[in-house]
Amino acid sequence: MIERLDLDALVARIPDGARLAIPADYAGVAMEATRALLRRGARNLRLVTVPTSGLQADMLIGAGMVVEIETSGVTLNEHGLAPRFTAATKSGRLRIVDTTCPAVHAGLQAAEKGVPFMPLRGLLGTDVLAQRKDWRVTDNPFGERGDAIALLPAIKPDIALFHAARADRHGNVWIGRRRELAAMAHASAATLVTVEEIVEIDLMASDQTAAGVLPRLYVGAVTVANRGAWPLGFIDLYPADDRELARYAAAARTDRGFAEYLEGALRRAA
Amino acid sequence: MIERLDLDALVARIPDGARLAIPADYAGVAMEATRALLRRGARNLRLVTVPTSGLQADMLIGAGMVVEIETSGVTLNEHGLAPRFTAATKSGRLRIVDTTCPAVHAGLQAAEKGVPFMPLRGLLGTDVLAQRKDWRVTDNPFGERGDAIALLPAIKPDIALFHAARADRHGNVWIGRRRELAAMAHASAATLVTVEEIVEIDLMASDQTAAGVLPRLYVGAVTVANRGAWPLGFIDLYPADDRELARYAAAARTDRGFAEYLEGALRRAA
């Protein structure tokens, strides 16, 4: 049986200072858990966005809980720039480790395979590469002399946190086509999941459901969070709440607007 | 719409000399297509087993159609050693490129990612590594000095051939949990698939089915082959025909027994 926690107990598993992997807006963002984390007041988080983020990273940054973010992009998409991220970049208080989407996937795959690094094409001559003192360029030992290729170190988050449609009582989590969530969990020391529901069947029992499962081997704890990705949309279960996102985008343009929005959001969710 | 071919036309897409990737016995072996290939009489095939093989490789080798096999293991499992493989290894006529299962997966993943190589732990001090002149050992540039690690070149088959439960009319193929088939297809220049049935729904339309799909982007052609993995078993659709496998294992112990078995098998399938 999987350990089932309430939201506060779930986010208590995210220690201050943790390297926390979070998925992109389209892949299942644990917003309800994020509000619980914001209520608790986490400190010094180091976010790894897989490979991008939006509202979730922006709120954590706005609340001053993030010291570092490794990301390919933070944006509210149709609702514009992520305002707290953008403000923080100019303040110099947030360490931004710029990367590119396939480099995030490659780094997680390196951790998933238990290898120290992964090669990746592209990158040469970019300032993304120039900024990354932790990346290396080497000659491809299988190529012509002078065929340079970048090597990226494994990304090993402490915690992966995401939202999924369902889990079974054993802790198998149905992630469907969002296989980056599996890579993220494989790469991370521990994985915390919120789900819309716990189902009674064993998701691994039939190939039909097992094809979309992150197995219990990787899952530390599960919490039911109804509409847990709101106001972001979640697969075919609910669309994004565009009105709420627009309200956030407008409010978060200023420090004060953000503080008021946050207070309201945490009060309502409590 | 996907190109649908009859079995002979499907295997006509496998040129003599092709580097041909085939899955392990448990993952969906296209035995009916293999019999068509045996009837045609392919030449100089270079097999890559993903990561092992059994009856399929043994029959192709027995028929003299294979010049090279890169494999982690060829066995009839409970029915003993693969007799034609074993005989061929002693004849010196078959080039055996010994490997280890995770190295096959890593090589395919390198091709899948479009990188020239993949690092892998383990291997150091093995004769598997010592035999592989195409593998390299390097110092891990992210580790302590002298932290040696093996680098394996990408494996890029010309053709991937396997059997699956179903495809839709667009060519999306449902592979369920057998994700090594996706890696094999991604790594290969072309993929040929036999299926138990063509379904009328679009397998990509719902997340429930899409989670187990190899998308049409990779699929060159599809052929319906009822009980296409026989006498091997196939997922939950049919078990292995142990009597037939025992019959093969006994017959194939000798050149003559194999020739007689082959003749019977090809006649019956025609």
Add this chain to the structure above:
Amino acid sequence: MTKASPRELLIAALARRIKGCRHVAVGNASPIPAAAALLARAQSNGAMIVYILGSRAHNPYGDGARELFDSAGQGRLDAFFLGGGEIDGQANVNLVTVGEHDRPQMRFPGSFGSAYLYFTVPKVILFREEHSRRVLVPRVSFVSAPGTSPPGVHRTGGPSALVTGRCIFSFDRARGRFALETIHPGQTALSVRAETGFDYDAPPQVSVTEAPGAGELRLIRGRISNEMAEAYPVFARREWPSHDAQAAGR
């Protein structure tokens, strides 16, 4: 039928450039390229495979977000649309910062997949609706993705054109230089030159970008506007307000 809007013109122009491609992808915050890809797909009789980041309906992958990049690395992605906070005359693209990286004057969302896809996709079409000296600069502050690479760099892709709200430039990879191809209705060679921060080649006489035909316009305002409502609801509502009811009814 009313005349094509400036954006509908862009949609049709972009769609024409990817005709015949088998596999096309559209990245973050790119409603006009997304509509163009959907238009080209609708015209391809089912042959074109289109990925639109953030869309559930237009996701042809089974391997998660990684598959876009992996398929590009395999040489299976024919065309990609890329925007830019800044774009310069060598087709370098900046999606990160203007000014110092650690204390920027301006911060964009990030490089997304550009530092990889620009190298691996044969036909990358740069698109930025805003055509101004703020965007089209002599030299980008930060290279998210370089327009060209020195010999020896493994590169199977790169920029083929730059489409803006004023014109279309083609890109000569060997020379690392843009050439004005067509200007949109209402623009002149001079107005384009005035608003462009980098130098480029221009023919003595430049023709006007072809407007969408009646069939294209019908497709855009019908099927494409409806498809767009899923991944780009805000854009679709703004661009095709009269189609709201129709889209909601689907």
Add this chain to the structure above:
Amino acid sequence: MTKASPRELLIAALARRIKGCRHVAVGNASPIPAAAALLARAQSNGAMIVYILGSRAHNPYGDGARELFDSAGQGRLDAFFLGGGEIDGQANVNLVTVGEHDRPQMRFPGSFGSAYLYFTVPKVILFREEHSRRVLVPRVSFVSAPGTSPPGVHRTGGPSALVTGRCIFSFDRARGRFALETIHPGQTALSVRAETGFDYDAPPQVSVTEAPGAGELRLIRGRISNEMAEAYPVFARREWPSHDAQAAGR
């Protein structure tokens, strides 16, 4: 209940060695280790996750055949059973050839995952039912997987024991040497020494391998024999013929 068969004794002995493990995997052609893993799992009250290669029912992975190796690389696989065409006194394992690699006297199926899992799984239990000088050799002809590695080699796993049809050896990784731990009923210290091709340590008095208790035997002959009929039908029929009807009825 009839007395435990020699194989049932081995199943129980192997199961005891993986007690408390969270994640255990069994590779190719290993019916006795498979039964042992299933027994340990049945006794774990749902805590143990067992993978049996080739089994559909006992496949806890969602990422295909790769996941066994990836999970080991992550440090998530606690125990693995490994056989050997040859095994030597330094716990080197040969699954490939005896004699010249290209013109062997004897060819085994291949190394499978041994060249990797022997390095990455903390507790690898070597198992070979045949205990003879043909199998337990002074020095293997081909090293599929080395028992020990020099300092500096990244290695988080390795052999912990060797279980045969005659006895159990434990392995001292620091010394690279086996020690006789227990002998199975019917064996003597001398009979084991006579059939072993390598040198090993032995205590002055060696105890006998503990036989399975009544509860273990009931589990083996009931639930485990039924579970085994799926992945190892030939073995299950031969070992537990009286259970055929029961298994068929499930």
